[in-house]
Each structure stands twice: as structure tokens, then as C-alpha cells.
Amino acid sequence: xxxxxxxxxxxxxxxxxxxxxxxxxxxxxxxxxxxxxxxxxxxxxxxxxxxxxxxxxxxxxxxxxxxxxxxxxxxxxxxxxxxxxxxxxxxxxxxxxxxxxxxxxxxxxxxxxxxxxxxxxxxxxxxxxxxxxxxxxxxxxxxxxxxxxxxxxxxxxxxxxxxxxxxxxxxxxxxxxxxxxxxxxxxxxxxxxxxxxxxxxxxxxxxxxxxxxxxxxxxxxxxxxxxxxxxxx
Numbered sequence: 001x002x003x004x005x006x007x008x009x010x011x012x013x014x015x016x017x018x019x020x021x022x023x024x025x026x027x028x029x030x031x032x033x034x035x036x037x038x039x040x041x042x043x044x045x046x047x048x049x050x051x052x053x054x055x056x057x058x059x060x061x062x063x064x065x066x067x068x069x070x071x072x073x074x075x076x077x078x079x080x081x082x083x084x085x086x087x088x089x090x091x092x093x094x095x096x097x098x099x100x101x102x103x104x105x106x107x108x109x110x111x112x113x114x115x116x117x118x119x120x121x122x123x124x125x126x127x128x129x130x131x132x133x134x135x136x137x138x139x140x141x142x143x144x145x146x147x148x149x150x151x152x153x154x155x156x157x158x159x160x161x162x163x164x165x166x167x168x169x170x171x172x173x174x175x176x177x178x179x180x181x182x183x184x185x186x187x188x189x190x191x192x193x194x195x196x197x198x199x200x201x202x203x204x205x206x207x208x209x210x211x212x213x214x215x216x217x218x219x220x221x222x223x224x225x226x227x228x229x230x231x232x233x
Contacts, residue, residue: 002047002119003027007037007063008081009055013104017050020108021115034058038066041073045180048119050111053082053093061096068097072180077118081106131166134226136210138166147208157182158201165214165224174221198222 004021008014009032018028029046031037034057040046049067051060058066060080067073080098093101099118102111130139135147140163145152154162160182165173173181175191183193202211215223 003029003044004115005029005031005037005040005046005049007031007034007049007055007060008052009033010052016108017111020112024112032056034060034063037063041067041076045072045076048077048079048115050079050081050115051098053080053084061092064093064096064098072176079111079114079118081111131163133166133169133224134210134213135208136166136213138163147210150208152204152208152210154201154204157197158204161197161201165222169224169226172217172220172223177221194222
């Protein structure tokens with residue numbers, strides 16, 4: 001279930017959006033000011049933010065710029081919602097980092113469609129299509145990991161971890177980034193938990209000769225590379 005943070009100081013509009021989101025199966029958190037919005041993002045990183053431009057305290061534009069400038073929130077999907085309909089304002093909103101921009105008054109059906117579109121663009125790892133990298137194949141629809149005809153048994157957390165690695169190959173991911181993306185930003189989980197699950201994943205991949213595909217990058221984190229595993233028989 002995706003978590004959507006609605007940042008809107010007009011309670012009637014906030015409740016209308018919230019009602020439609022919950023009806024569509026989303027989990028919703030509300031914030032009526034920039035400070036509240038920042039507190040909610042600090043507490044749990046949402047999957048998407050619907051952000052009003054005019055807010056008490058800092059503006060939505062300032063919030064978007066701040067989030068885009070920080071590593072933890074750089075990829076946070078943002079839909080700007082505002083009464084400012086001028087083309088120049090829209091350009092300012094998009095330049096500040098908004099993924100989409102909707103003007104008031106708005107159609108709730110259009111807003112829901114835009115939310116679905118932004119989440120699809122920003123979260124390809126959530127799709128059910130099978131992914132292959134080197135000799136490894138992972139299929140979220142059937143929850144199977146395999147190398148050729150050989151099935152590889154992995155636990156549910158290791159499955160999510162491997163799926164993230166395989167949909168973002170050859171890139172170094174810090175422990176904090178992995179906690180955000182695989183564990184859902186449970187901020188009270190210690191970073192060394194990542195090390196434990198990487199170790200378990202390597203052990204699960206070992207019989208198939210693919211454990212060396214997961215590389216430790218000293219001082220930075222982990223990455224999945226196909227070169228090492230592809231060379232093993």
C-alpha cells in the first residue's frame with residue numbers, strides 16, 4: 001500500500017483528497033503547514049507528496065527545493081497543487097522539482113490519474129514483470145528466483161533486496177538508501193540490519209554460483225554487478 005502525504009492548509013480540500021485516496025486504497029497522512037510536512041517526511045518517507053503552493057510558514061515551492069536538495073528526499077515524487085495557473089508559475093513549480101502540476105479547481109479523477117502516472121514513472125521496481133541480469137532471473141509475480149533451471153530459495157526480505165538490486169544494477173547503494181527503498185524507511189531499523197540481510201542473500205545465492213554478483217564497496221555500500229556472477233559456472 002502506497003503512502004501519500006497531502007500537504008494542504010484548506011481542510012475541506014485536504015479531506016476531499018484524503019477521502020478519494022483512501023477509497024482508492026492508499027494510506028494517507030495530512031499536514032497543514034510546511035513545518036508539519038517536514039516533520040512527517042522526517043518521520044516516515046512517503047511514496048508521494050501532494051503539495052500545496054501557498055502554506056503557512058515556508059511555501060510549497062521552498063519545500064520542494066529543500067527536498068530535492070537532500071539525498072534522502074531527492075527522489076521523492078511531488079505533485080504540486082495550487083491556484084496559481086499562470087504558465088510562469090507552472091514553470092517555477094516544475095523547476096523547483098515537482099513531477100507534475102495541477103491547478104485549482106481540479107478534478108479528483110484527474111488528480112488520481114496523475115498520481116498513478118507519477119508512481120508508475122518513479123517506481124518501476126514495483127512492477128510485476130520478471131527481471132533478468134546476467135545468469136539471474138527474478139519474477140515478482142511468482143516470487144521465484146532462478147539461474148537457468150535451478151530455483152534459488154530466498155526469504156521475503158532477501159527477495160525484496162535482490163529485486164531492488166536487479167532493477168538498479170551496477171549502482172552503489174548506501175545502507176541508508178537500501179533501508180529507505182527496501183524496508184520502506186523504517187527509521188528505527190539499524191543500518192547494520194542491511195549487512196545481515198546482504199549476508200543471508202549471498203548465502204542463498206552461493207549454491208548457484210551467483211553470490212559474488214553482490215559487491216561490497218568499502219565506505220559506500222553495496223552494488224549488484226553481472227560481470228562477476230556471469231563468469232562462474
